[in-house]
Amino acid sequence: MNTNISNNPGKSAGKSVERKVAIITGGSRGLGRNTALHLARKGVDVIITFRSRQSEADTVVAEIVELGGKAVALPLDVGNSKSFAEFVERIGATLRTHWQRDSFDYLVNNAGIGIHASFAETSEAQFDELMNVHFKGTFFLTQALLPLIVDGGRIVNLSSGLARFALPGFAAYAAMKGAIEVLTRYLAKELGPRGIAVNTVAPGAIETDFGGGQVRDNAQLNAQIAAQTALGRVGVPDDIGGVIASLLSDDNRWINGQRLEASGGIFCSLGIGCGSGASRRHAWRQGLAKALMPLLPAGFLQ
Ligand SMILES: NC(=O)c1ccc[n+]([C@@H]2O[C@H](COP(=O)([O-])OP(=O)(O)OC[C@H]3O[C@@H](n4cnc5c(N)ncnc54)[C@H](OP(=O)(O)O)[C@@H]3O)[C@@H](O)[C@H]2O)c1
Numbered sequence: 483m484n485t486n487i488s489n490n491p492g493k494s495a496g497k498s499v500e501r502k503v504a505i506i507t508g509g510s511r512g513l514g515r516n517t518a519l520h521l522a523r524k525g526v527d528v529i530i531t532f533r534s535r536q537s538e539a540d541t542v543v544a545e546i547v548e549l550g551g552k553a554v555a556l557p558l559d560v561g562n563s564k565s566f567a568e569f570v571e572r573i574g575a576t577l578r579t580h581w582q583r584d585s586f587d588y589l590v591n592n593a594g595i596g597i598h599a600s601f602a603e604t605s606e607a608q609f610d611e612l613m614n615v616h617f618k619g620t621f622f623l624t625q626a627l628l629p630l631i632v633d634g635g636r637i638v639n640l641s642s643g644l645a646r647f648a649l650p651g652f653a654a655y656a657a658m659k660g661a662i663e664v665l666t667r668y669l670a671k672e673l674g675p676r677g678i679a680v681n682t683v684a685p686g687a688i689e690t691d692f693g694g695g696q697v698r699d700n701a702q703l704n705a706q707i708a709a710q711t712a713l714g715r716v717g718v719p720d721d722i723g724g725v726i727a728s729l730l731s732d733d734n735r736w737i738n739g740q741r742l743e744a745s746g747g748i749f750c751s752l753g754i755g756c757g758s759g760a761s762r763r764h765a766w767r768q769g770l771a772k773a774l775m776p777l778l779p780a781g782f783l784q
Pocket residue numbers: 507508509510511512513514531532533534535536538558559560561591592593594595615640641642643684685686687688689690691692693697
């Protein structure tokens with residue numbers, strides 16, 4: 483099995499017990515990678531996971547070591563809940579070996595995939611894949627890791643702006659993210675007695691590999707999203723990693739059970755207000771729908 487561990491045990495052995503440790507699923511690229519780097523700059527060590535891109539994960543580990551932190555990369559398929567028991571054992575062994583402790587402090591349920599399909603054309607296989615990765619995976623991985631999270635720890639789950647507003651082609655994906663937002667509130671309630679705070683971060687459209695990199699690589703889509711965003715541009719990973727790292731810090735210790743959207747204010751610009759169904763429908767028709775049109779089946783928007 484692939485495992486990359488990169489640190490200098492001798493250099494940090496004296497301090498290892500005091501350092502916070504975060505687990506970030508899907509830390510090899512995109513928002514997970516960026517969160518890992520932001521946490522490392524704050525002095526938090528990380529265990530990142532990857533599904534297939536070990537070389538990218540290795541690079542993130544090397545970047546964190548360069549920043550003076552400690553990091554480990556482990557393989558994990560969050561869509562395969564049967565693997566979680568073994569993964570938790572590996573986490574326990576990794577914590578003991580590299581941090582001389584049995585617990586960790588922060589969990590970021592970030593790993594995810596994008597599948598674009600209209601409601602009418604979403605297959606059961608696509609639905610199951612999205613559900614296993616985004617919802618079932620988050621639910622049962624968090625459950626499996628619960629004994630290892632310290633009392634007073636923190637959890638951040640990743641949702642999406644698409645759980646607040648509706649755009650064609652994301653019914654299944656956005657519904658899973660909506661479920662994550664509900665789950666977050668229930669986790670906050672049930673884990674509160676252990677002092678564990680649980681929140682959701684809901685990014686807007688961010689330039690990563692997600693969904694085939696469309697937001698980054700499709701200039702027309704990028705411009706349309708920017709036009710609907712109060713801050714006038716599409717998001718980049720640095721817009722999100724800092725939010726998650728900040729939410730995990732003691733500065734935000736009293737925030738619990740919340741959904742924090744980090745989208746630059748999408749659908750809040752051009753004098754159309756923020757949040758009403760009418761304004762969202764207007765923005766949808768005027769902007770993103772045009773850019774999404776080539777991706778949709780003929781007649782879908784009529
Ligand atoms: N980018 C956006 O516009 C956007 C907006 C709203 C919400 N989000 C959410 O933010 C999260 C991260 O997205 P991103 O933009 O960073 O995506 P990304 O750049 O495509 O990176 C996805 C990450 O998830 C990992 N991953 C994918 N499937 C996995 C699986 N089955 N098991 C374990 N790991 C898996 C990948 O690992 P490998 O590198 O090994 O493949 C990679 O590290 C997702 O939950 C997504 O839904 C993204």
